[in-house]
Amino acid sequence: MTDGSASHAAPTVVVVGGGFSGLLTAIHLLDNDRQVIVRLLEKSETFGGGRAYGSANGQHLLNVRASNMSAFPDRPDHFLDWLQARDGTGDGFVRRGVYGEYLQALLRGALGEGGHPGRLLLERDEAVALDLNGTRPSVRLALGRSLTADAVVLATGLGLPAAAPGAACEGIGAPAYFADPWSLDPATAPAGDILLIGSGLTMVDVASQLDRPDRRFTVVSRHGLLPRSHGPAAVAPLPDGPLTTPRETLRSLRAHAAVVGWRSAVDSLRPLTPAIWRGWSLAERRRFLRHGRAWWDVHRHRMAPRIAERMQRLADEGRLSVLAARLESLEPAAEGLVARLRRRGLRSAETRTFAAAVNCTGLSADILGAPLLRDLAGQGRLRPDPLKLGIDVDDAFRVRDTDGAPVAGLYAVGPLVRGARWESVAVPDLRKQTAEIAATLLADLRAERQARRPVTPC
Numbered sequence: 001m002t003d004g005s006a007s008h009a010a011p012t013v014v015v016v017g018g019g020f021s022g023l024l025t026a027i028h029l030l031d032n033d034r035q036v037i038v039r040l041l042e043k044s045e046t047f048g049g050g051r052a053y054g055s056a057n058g059q060h061l062l063n064v065r066a067s068n069m070s071a072f073p074d075r076p077d078h079f080l081d082w083l084q085a086r087d088g089t090g091d092g093f094v095r096r097g098v099y100g101e102y103l104q105a106l107l108r109g110a111l112g113e114g115g116h117p118g119r120l121l122l123e124r125d126e127a128v129a130l131d132l133n134g135t136r137p138s139v140r141l142a143l144g145r146s147l148t149a150d151a152v153v154l155a156t157g158l159g160l161p162a163a164a165p166g167a168a169c170e171g172i173g174a175p176a177y178f179a180d181p182w183s184l185d186p187a188t189a190p191a192g193d194i195l196l197i198g199s200g201l202t203m204v205d206v207a208s209q210l211d212r213p214d215r216r217f218t219v220v221s222r223h224g225l226l227p228r229s230h231g232p233a234a235v236a237p238l239p240d241g242p243l244t245t246p247r248e249t250l251r252s253l254r255a256h257a258a259v260v261g262w263r264s265a266v267d268s269l270r271p272l273t274p275a276i277w278r279g280w281s282l283a284e285r286r287r288f289l290r291h292g293r294a295w296w297d298v299h300r301h302r303m304a305p306r307i308a309e310r311m312q313r314l315a316d317e318g319r320l321s322v323l324a325a326r327l328e329s330l331e332p333a334a335e336g337l338v339a340r341l342r343r344r345g346l347r348s349a350e351t352r353t354f355a356a357a358v359n360c361t362g363l364s365a366d367i368l369g370a371p372l373l374r375d376l377a378g379q380g381r382l383r384p385d386p387l388k389l390g391i392d393v394d395d396a397f398r399v400r401d402t403d404g405a406p407v408a409g410l411y412a413v414g415p416l417v418r419g420a421r422w423e424s425v426a427v428p429d430l431r432k433q434t435a436e437i438a439a440t441l442l443a444d445l446r447a448e449r450q451a452r453r454p455v456t457p458c
């Protein structure tokens, strides 16, 4: 059954994914066009939460200060004002669930009388396929319906972490192996020695959540680097030096950090990061990912100070140790799992037994794991970006087909387009991106309508 209820006179956009990126793209579309109808599609129970902000766990704090978490690029105090009006909370690192409430409030505002009543339609279903062969794109849903539209935005986020490197199938299938780090129940998760694979903010989430005196954590990652803590950081100007290759950028950044402090130096690059990234050749970007990424990530994606204190306490109590090592194998044992770990620089591996292992390697960019993206790739309407960070898009977020040509009416936003922008994960970047993509999409729709308008003889 096709749902063609929306009149073709009013353009319709289907936004697939109701997390931050999908919701804000929808809001910008509605705010900037008085006619457009947006169908926001979400497969989970909650619109406006996504993986990041649906958390009800009080240990999960934002890793960005509230003063930098406004959803709107042109209203920097929007989130702070909302917090203040809610319960008088000021700037700081608030719970992620509170940010989820903020997004819910934005959603209610868009649906209500003061927003765009009747023009934002919420659909609880999963998009599983997209037909782009007809006059208008048609999105097929898991429950059997199809939605036709004038344009479709993919805002599906990234997938669950990829299988931990080195873990054998039997290890991955074992009950003591947790593939989804956000599904752990701290009350029922095993006690004892726990292996955390990956040392970024996902690991920090898991260690905070599972922290109990009867648990000890061994963290393993290639470089063994932990995210740094937030701290005072004055706004600094851009570095003076050249930024045209990763090596030069690192040199300029180091010199700048010596003057303004490393936090301010790293933050100073933020507004320019997409341009710097685009300015590097593919080989340079690849080099950065191989040699600079781990270093960049720990300085750029920082922990809230309270969380950093907790990690320090765990280390001081001897309950958290971090190894720069490779997981060579992970196999089920009588009780738990046996891991072979090879420390950086050593030839031989050590064998250790853990009560449980949690995959904290971060969200997966394997776009072919999701049915909708796999379907599009199978039709030749989408391809991974050359660095396999997500989907290949042009500078205006139009999805590229297997020949590299933009697909009419198909856009992607959010972490999916990291290959084009690099900084495409945190709210300060996504708020700009969602406004940008809405403006491009509306301009494309208007141009297309103009082109279709019959020419009247004078």
Ligand SMILES: Cc1cc2nc3c(=O)[nH]c(=O)nc-3n(C[C@H](O)[C@H](O)[C@H](O)COP(=O)(O)OP(=O)(O)OC[C@H]3O[C@@H](n4cnc5c(N)ncnc54)[C@H](O)[C@@H]3O)c2cc1C
Residues within 6 Å of the ligand: 016, 017, 018, 019, 020, 021, 022, 041, 042, 043, 044, 049, 050, 051, 052, 053, 061, 062, 063, 064, 096, 125, 126, 127, 128, 155, 156, 157, 158, 205, 370, 372, 413, 414, 415, 416, 425, 426, 427, 428
């Ligand atoms: C744990 C965590 C904590 C973070 N903390 C911060 C922070 O403190 N500050 C900050 O600035 N950034 C943070 N981020 C980063 C950032 O804000 C998120 O990555 C951002 O929420 C991405 O939003 P998104 O909508 O693109 O993707 P997601 O949040 O992943 O949302 C995608 C949505 O699409 C839905 N979906 C997927 N496929 C389909 C389909 N086929 N049909 C229908 N629905 C579908 C999913 O159910 C999901 O709700 C965090 C990220 C994570 C993962």
